[in-house]
Amino acid sequence: KAGVTQTPRYLIKTRGQQVTLSCSPISGHRSVSWYQQTPGQGLQFLFEYFSETQRNKGNFPGRFSGRQFSNSRSEMNVSTLELGDSALYLCASSLGGRGVHSPLHFGNGTRLTVT
Amino acid sequence: QKEVEQDPGPLSVPEGAIVSLNCTYSNSAFQYFMWYRQYSRKGPELLMYTYSSGNKEDGRFTAQVDKSSKYISLFIRDSQPSDSATYLCAMPQTGRRALTFGSGTRLQVQP
Numbered sequence: 001k002a003g004v005t006q007t008p009r010y011l012i013k014t015r016g017q018q019v020t021l022s023c024s025p026i027s028g029h030r031s032v033s034w035y036q037q038t039p040g041q042g043l044q045f046l047f048e049y050f051s052e053t054q055r056n057k058g059n060f061p062g063r064f065s066g067r068q069f070s071n072s073r074s075e076m077n078v079s080t081l082e083l084g085d086s087a088l089y090l091c092a093s094s095l096g097g098r099g100v101h102s103p104l105h106f107g108n109g110t111r112l113t114v115t
Numbered sequence: 116q117k118e119v120e121q122d123p124g125p126l127s128v129p130e131g132a133i134v135s136l137n138c139t140y141s142n143s144a145f146q147y148f149m150w151y152r153q154y155s156r157k158g159p160e161l162l163m164y165t166y167s168s169g170n171k172e173d174g175r176f177t178a179q180v181d182k183s184s185k186y187i188s189l190f191i192r193d194s195q196p197s198d199s200a201t202y203l204c205a206m207p208q209t210g211r212r213a214l215t216f217g218s219g220t221r222l223q224v225q226p
Contacts, residue, residue, distance in 0.1 A: 043159075043205075043216040050212075105160075106158030
């Protein structure tokens, strides 16, 4: 089974620009989560989508948004980029069913550098 | 104070050593406990997944949970250079499908 695929692997953007990151989950997984990883804050939860609906949201400003398509693929958008948005953005998929917490399977991330 | 505390290391050990990695947490509502391993330039991969107190063994890896002390451990026996990575503990947040991660411990196993 193919793992979680994230594109692109690397991105360099300028302050004020916007960026879109893409994530293809493991086949059959309906939940997609996004995390930001920085040396200072570690891994922090951004949001989670299930069946095209945002089910959970972390404590990030509204500049961070996402969506999920009917095939479970997901995109994340960051508008008006700031230097502090430089980070590794990780996507994770899971079965996402109700009740038991299903383990997350991560992609290798998109490294975003804002200059 | 962070909900999950983890010594960042680096922890350097010789090949064949027993490694002990630890996390403490403050939220007594945490029920599930996970350990992820992250190699350089890769995403985290799930190593162990345990529920409630006790031990769980998988090959050279043993996860231990002590809920009374809010303390979890990951032991690696006969450590190998290929075990060199960052190890992250994680717990599902209460009421929502999100994980709270420790900051990660960087492990180096010297050949």
